[in-house]
Amino acid sequence: MGINILESNSIYLGIDGGGSKCRAILVNGLTGKVLGTGLAGPANPFNNYDQTISSIVDAASKALIDANYNQGEINKLIVGIGLAGVNLPEPLLKMQQWQHPFKAMSVTTDLQIACLGAHNGHDGAIIISGTGSCGFSHVNQKVNMIGAHGFPHGDKGSGAWLGLQVVKQVLLSLDGLEKPTLMNELLLAKLGCSNGLDIVSTVAKQTSSFYAKLAFIVFQAAEDGDKTAIAIAQEGAGYISNVARTLWLDNPTRMSLIGGLTPKLESWLDSDIRNKLSSPIHSPEMGAVIYAQQNTQR
Amino acid sequence: MGINILESNSIYLGIDGGGSKCRAILVNGLTGKVLGTGLAGPANPFNNYDQTISSIVDAASKALIDANYNQGEINKLIVGIGLAGVNLPEPLLKMQQWQHPFKAMSVTTDLQIACLGAHNGHDGAIIISGTGSCGFSHVNQKVNMIGAHGFPHGDKGSGAWLGLQVVKQVLLSLDGLEKPTLMNELLLAKLGCSNGLDIVSTVAKQTSSFYAKLAFIVFQAAEDGDKTAIAIAQEGAGYISNVARTLWLDNPTRMSLIGGLTPKLESWLDSDIRNKLSSPIHSPEMGAVIYAQQNTQR
Numbered sequence: 001m002g003i004n005i006l007e008s009n010s011i012y013l014g015i016d017g018g019g020s021k022c023r024a025i026l027v028n029g030l031t032g033k034v035l036g037t038g039l040a041g042p043a044n045p046f047n048n049y050d051q052t053i054s055s056i057v058d059a060a061s062k063a064l065i066d067a068n069y070n071q072g073e074i075n076k077l078i079v080g081i082g083l084a085g086v087n088l089p090e091p092l093l094k095m096q097q098w099q100h101p102f103k104a105m106s107v108t109t110d111l112q113i114a115c116l117g118a119h120n121g122h123d124g125a126i127i128i129s130g131t132g133s134c135g136f137s138h139v140n141q142k143v144n145m146i147g148a149h150g151f152p153h154g155d156k157g158s159g160a161w162l163g164l165q166v167v168k169q170v171l172l173s174l175d176g177l178e179k180p181t182l183m184n185e186l187l188l189a190k191l192g193c194s195n196g197l198d199i200v201s202t203v204a205k206q207t208s209s210f211y212a213k214l215a216f217i218v219f220q221a222a223e224d225g226d227k228t229a230i231a232i233a234q235e236g237a238g239y240i241s242n243v244a245r246t247l248w249l250d251n252p253t254r255m256s257l258i259g260g261l262t263p264k265l266e267s268w269l270d271s272d273i274r275n276k277l278s279s280p281i282h283s284p285e286m287g288a289v290i291y292a293q294q295n296t297q298r
Numbered sequence: 299m300g301i302n303i304l305e306s307n308s309i310y311l312g313i314d315g316g317g318s319k320c321r322a323i324l325v326n327g328l329t330g331k332v333l334g335t336g337l338a339g340p341a342n343p344f345n346n347y348d349q350t351i352s353s354i355v356d357a358a359s360k361a362l363i364d365a366n367y368n369q370g371e372i373n374k375l376i377v378g379i380g381l382a383g384v385n386l387p388e389p390l391l392k393m394q395q396w397q398h399p400f401k402a403m404s405v406t407t408d409l410q411i412a413c414l415g416a417h418n419g420h421d422g423a424i425i426i427s428g429t430g431s432c433g434f435s436h437v438n439q440k441v442n443m444i445g446a447h448g449f450p451h452g453d454k455g456s457g458a459w460l461g462l463q464v465v466k467q468v469l470l471s472l473d474g475l476e477k478p479t480l481m482n483e484l485l486l487a488k489l490g491c492s493n494g495l496d497i498v499s500t501v502a503k504q505t506s507s508f509y510a511k512l513a514f515i516v517f518q519a520a521e522d523g524d525k526t527a528i529a530i531a532q533e534g535a536g537y538i539s540n541v542a543r544t545l546w547l548d549n550p551t552r553m554s555l556i557g558g559l560t561p562k563l564e565s566w567l568d569s570d571i572r573n574k575l576s577s578p579i580h581s582p583e584m585g586a587v588i589y590a591q592q593n594t595q596r
Contacts, residue, residue: 046502087495088495088498088499090499146473146474146475147473148498149469149494149498150498150501150502151450152450152462153462153465153466153469153501154466154469154498156470164450164451167451168451168452171447171451171452172454175444175445175544176444176544177444177537177540177541177544196447197385197386200386200446200447200448200452201386201388203448203451204344204448239475242475243475246473246474246475
């Protein structure tokens with residue numbers, strides 16, 4: 001039997017869902033105390049709706065276990081969900097129509113909850129560079145989104161984009177059309193390949209998450225002075241700097257860079273952009289809790 | 299009942315299979331006369347082996363019908379097959395192990411048969427730009443292949459590559475990060491979209507053949523003087539010119555440009571490359587017949 005705290009207080013569940021995983025956080029609405037967390041599989045309803053709702057319930061369930069709560073308490077949770085893919089109207093509608101097991105649910109983009117988390121519920125802007133890339137601002141109830149176009153036609157400056165440039169460059173050089181760079185040996189070793197044909201076999205039909213795992217090669221070669229790798233890093237970071245510059249036109253009070261590429265990418269940004277970045281205050285899943293608090297009628 | 303000509307003469311079937319279709323040609327080995335042709339669905343054993351052998355048999359069957367032959371005669375055909383995808387070892391082995399219904403079968407790449415066809419069975423080189431792109435030479439029993447890397451990491455200068463540049467450029471400009479170009483209106487009209495989010499929804503998860511259908515936008519805008527489109531056309535054609543230049547180092551006696559993009563792309567090639575191109579003598583499927591004649595023991 002679980003503790004019965006849910007009867008007396010409002011308990012919030014924040015969900016941050018994306019193409020590779022889904023994070024949940026359980027928070028006491030009165031005290032703000034984190035009660036438990038959960039991690040589950042992919043949750044992008046544009047890719048796979050059934051998998052998304054299954055991952056959300058799984059992450060919620062794990063957070064309840066982590067908090068030492070009874071699974072039956074799931075129907076007392078007030079839930080805020082931020083998801084990749086729901087910037088498109090169809091996946092958003094499908095999520096909103098979900099016959100969910102919670103007491104209340106509000107759904108928005110992964111960008112919105114990341115921004116709310118980074119700025120503790122206040123207005124602001126974020127730039128994300130992880131597997132994909134995008135910019136987002138929320139100022140005076142106006143939302144602006146830049147990028148989030150997807151792979152391979154967009155997401156410049158992201159991990160997938162950087163990895164794709166590595167593969168393109170190495171294949172051209174193995175064909176003798178460009179000079180070999182330090183990236184050649186790094187890519188061949190990483191993929192366990194011995195020539196271009198091996199690489200072609202290995203990368204065929206791969207998705208953005210595969211390419212994102214190759215992004216480190218750009219930074220490693222660039223740090224060792226490889227001019228082509230430096231040019232790629234500069235082009236990617238230049239795009240991210242331009243996104244940031246455009247978002248500053250919306251007059252956000254704060255801007256944060258988030259996503260898995262942050263530690264590597266930050267030093268490559270234009271200095272005027274880098275110097276104005278603020279560290280995110282909370283995680284995106286905590287931003288989802290804030291979103292639920294702001295948007296759920298009780 | 300079909301005519302019994304197959305008893306007395308060698309009848310050859312040439313097959314050219316690729317990602318979107320499979321062409322067959324039936325040829326009398328003594329007279330060289332074309333007896334019939336057939337067209338069937340995709341035949342790329344790297345993508346789908348079962349579909350490939352089904353398309354090959356379908357195309358062969360249609361060529362027999364076109365030639366007014368009995369379907370039972372299929373086991374008398376000496377068959378040469380050129381396929382996309384068999385530059386990789388695994389699909390090639392699978393094709394060679396096929397318990398085919400023919401009298402004899404020899405399998406090689408689509409590049410090899412295209413080259414044999416273009417130069418009437420003699421040594422030479424080809425550059426292909428259609429949905430994908432690549433270069434190939436066959437000189438003094440030595441084969442050289444450049445490109446054929448696939449989409450989205452390779453195939454520069456191909457239809458898919460050009461279409462991808464259009465989508466990237468238009469999305470950047472609709473985000474306000476680049477100036478709009480003539481390609482914006484052309485792409486929105488072609489896709490029936492009204493904004494960037496529409497485009498993102500439409501292009502998500504699309505493959506190379508989708509992007510190849512957008513390549514005309516580059517040439518149309520470039521012909522109307524759009525500087526960005528001109529730069530894209532020049533970059534793509536510059537790559538193809540470099541491939542050709544590298545192939546000339548193999549000393550082929552002839553070089554042909556083939557593939558669906560040829561009529562548009564040719565004028566953008568460097569003049570030294572363009573002036574040395576020869577028209578292909580035969581089709582790739584006729585090249586497959588030549589391959590069968592050169593490689594089948596009788």
